[in-house]
Amino acid sequence: MATTLFRETRARAFEQVLGAAPEAVERAVIQRELVGEPSLEAVLANLAALLDVGKLEALRILGVSRSRKSRNPKMDVELLDRAYAALNLYARVASILGTEQAPPWFKTPKRALAGARPIDLLETRVGLAKLAGMVTALEDGAYL
Numbered sequence: 001m002a003t004t005l006f007r008e009t010r011a012r013a014f015e016q017v018l019g020a021a022p023e024a025v026e027r028a029v030i031q032r033e034l035v036g037e038p039s040l041e042a043v044l045a046n047l048a049a050l051l052d053v054g055k056l057e058a059l060r061i062l063g064v065s066r067s068r069k070s071r072n073p074k075m076d077v078e079l080l081d082r083a084y085a086a087l088n089l090y091a092r093v094a095s096i097l098g099t100e101q102a103p104p105w106f107k108t109p110k111r112a113l114a115g116a117r118p119i120d121l122l123e124t125r126v127g128l129a130k131l132a133g134m135v136t137a138l139e140d141g142a143y144l
Contacts, residue, residue: 010091052103
């Protein structure tokens with residue numbers, strides 16, 4: 001998985017959405033700190049642009065309610081952790097299918113997911129684990 005293409009795709013995605021390198025984000029999450037001062041609004045807009053979805057979909061991916069966004073418009077470590085997981089999966093898919101084909105892949109229902117869209121599974125840890133398995137199968141050459 002640690003190919004040059006994956007590393008480059010991952011670095012670009014993290015920089016685009018969070019304004020930081022993946023390693024810095026990982027370190028920050030482990031140390032329960034924020035990296036830089038990204039605003040929730042900026043992260044949502046950047047994540048929505050990367051995945052070609054609306055801001056409401058980006059809110060769901062990060063597990064943020066609209067009321068929470070209004071009350072506390074700042075990033076926290078939990079949101080950074082969720083963004084980290086989603087961006088890692090995105091980078092894995094994009095390094096296989098390309099950055100143009102990754103967003104449609106996430107938005108298209110899959111038989112292997114009982115008709116669910118991969119993007120809908122980004123909301124939970126169970127869904128993330130299921131997607132990680134699917135992406136591993138893609139990396140191994142499966143057509144999903």
